[in-house]
Amino acid sequence: MILQELTAEGISTAVKDIVRIQKKNKDAALKQIYDELKDISTRDFYKKKFQNDAARLLKKWKFIAASIIRENVNENLDEQSAERTFTLPSSIDGIERIGTLNVENLGNIGNIENIENIENIDCRAQFGQSVPFPSAASPIPLSFSLDRLNDEDPTTSKPAIPLPVSPNFTAAEPVNGNFTAADDELFDHEASFMSDDYHVNRKYQYVFSKCATWPSDCSQWMVDDFDVISDLRDVWSESIKGASSGDLSDLRILVLHFIFPFAADKTRSVTKYMDHHQHQAIVDSLKPLMNTELPALDKEIFLWANDLAAKEYTSPMEVKRACADVLSVAREKDDITFLAASTMFNWLPRLPFTPPSDPPTVEDTFVHDYLDAILNDIFGSDPIFVQEWANGYLETSRAGTLVFKPDWVAFVKPWFKRFDLGVCEVKPPGAKNAGVFSDYVKLGFEMKEMLNSLIKEGLDDARVCGFLVKGYNIDTYVMDLQHPPIYRMTLLSSTRLPDSVATFSLFPSLFRNVLHIKVLSSKENRSVYFRVLTSVIFNDS
Known part of the structure; x- marks a missing residue:
């Protein structure tokens, strides 16, 4: 590794x-x-x-x-x-x-x-058995030992869920230069898994060694008449074969680490390696997960967003006045509707009147203009959540030697210990990945580590959530471990961010999808609090 x-x-x-x-x-x-x-x-x-x-x-x-x-x-x-x-x-x-x-x-x-x-060269993390990745903005370990999670859970009388990780590590290794077809012919280089998310700007090829083995004790996941675990193992085996070739797609890099992306869109799902019947059957089986706790919105929210987008403004002050009128009406509405109006008031005046000809490429500027208001308002509506923007670390990074630095994280701290429940990775329009892995892969690794932390506390049915922002597109994900060793990374929604006042009619769909993640995280939050409370009571008695 x-x-x-x-x-x-x-x-x-x-x-x-x-x-x-x-x-x-x-x-x-x-x-x-x-x-x-x-x-x-x-x-x-x-x-x-x-x-x-x-x-x-x-x-x-x-x-x-x-x-x-x-x-x-x-x-x-x-x-x-x-x-x-x-x-x-x-x-x-x-x-x-x-x-x-x-x-x-x-x-x-x-x-x-x-x-x-x-x-580690930049001293942000010290790996006992590996080097950090060159020219990476945030060195992220590709895979890591979770043996501590296989120990008996100190807060329960039963062992924690055995996790599918070998004691060996895995890491990416750059091979000099991007090989061409001529290279393959000259050096008999194995064919690699090129895909639409292949990173054309990389100066090296990255291969993987000492990959973990598939665990012998697996759960069962049957959908209709076929064994999903068996089919996913076949996909994993093919990814292992390509691990030494380089240029693995983002999806296959995740699969190497038992993270299996699922989505209704077959091209974005691990089920693209299966036939259509299998894909549809799996998606249908995941619909209860995709739609659980999905909030319903008052039709007024759609009308307000369309009305605000259609108006002509001459100054940001006029935008604020229009939003204030909406907020005044919303005072008599339910909490969700009032929260939507409050978010409009805080966000819309920050946006340009028309789509920018030169979108912001600086991450801090992009976050302030397009993400800060909606994430802070929605997650800030529940005082139990604490949020950290940029330069924050996951709690697992503080406790160990592995460094995860997401662009945003939401967590709770019911007693003396912190639990990360939501995470976000951001890439402004036109920005490129500086490191080995894309934000999509980093998000998968971060969610997996967060989930393992909850499972260690005895929350066997735990779920964690994530946002992936690429330009003006935002995807929402939920991850669980219902069928070990399969870390299901399920795409819940894909929405476009309003890039200006003129496109603010997109707001209701975005608001609902972000609120959905907050509701799921709140449900997980209640489980965390109950778990910690019972632990404290029994330990004190």
Whole structure:
């Protein structure tokens, strides 16, 4: 589960190999690469630009050198010089071995093998058996040991639910450069699972090693006449086969970690690998979960939103006055209707009059203009919820060594311990993923860790919720573990955010879907409080 990385010493070693080959063959292209590598080897090799430049140049070198080595490998290389050692300065242990550059096997030229026990560069997390991911905005461990959850639950007389995780870790490993079809032909590279969520801007391919094994003791999940668990295991097995190929789709990365996305839209669901009958049967079986606690809205909310969107305004003050009129009428309505009017009053004046020609790409600005009002108003309507924006950590990150830094988290703290129930990942319009994993994958990992934390407390039927914001689209999810080892990550809704006053007629659907998540979280909150209360009573008696 180790991340491979290019280092300054590794570049220096590559330069020596290039010089040796170039002297023999007088290749001008190799000379140019040598000059560039020599230049970047003096830079700070923790920086993203260094890693990207090094990957690009080593990839170029690999193909030029390969054609030369193929003709001269027996003459130019002997057994003693077949391996070169890469080293990485460590803040604690000085020099650690990071792998080898193997020029004997053409398929491995430039590849860096696994390492162990490298400390986190930015000190946000210390992993005992892995390195953080290069150029990631928030280093997120791909998979983690949950052995502590397999111990007997201290608050109950029965063991906690056994979780499908092996003691081994798993991590992404970059392979130099994005391979093309020509690469596959030259190096017999295995076909990878390309998909519509393939990250074209990545400078490395990421592969997975030491993946957990499928647990022998599984629950049963039958829908109509077929075994869903068996079919999902087949999908998982195919994902395992592609783990070493790189470029796994986001969905398959989640499946590797027993997180199985479900959605009515087959293209967004793990059931896209099944036939239509199976997909529809599973979706029908999930409808009670998708529709449970779904709030009904007064028709006035729809009328107000349409009316506010249709009006002509000359200033934000006029928008506030119009919203104030709505709020005044809503005072006589039920709590949900009044909450909707209050959210309109706080949110609408922040929006531009017409859709922006240059949408905000700064996350803080986007959050303030488009998300802060609706999330804060809806979750703030219940004083038991505490919210944290940006730079907050999940409670599991505080207790352990794994770092999860969501863009927003809602939690409760009934006694001395905090329980995270809702989480949100945000990507403004036009923004790209800076790290190894997309926000979708990060959200799945975060929800899984939150759910495990609740199960540890004896809440076997626990559920956690999540928001995924990509530009002006917002998806809502719920995750449970009703059928171990299947972490069901179910898409409840997909809505478009109003991007301006002119599109505010979208508000009612968005309000209902966000409120739905809050209602589900509130129900979970009551279970947490009851669990903690009974624990305190019995422990004190």
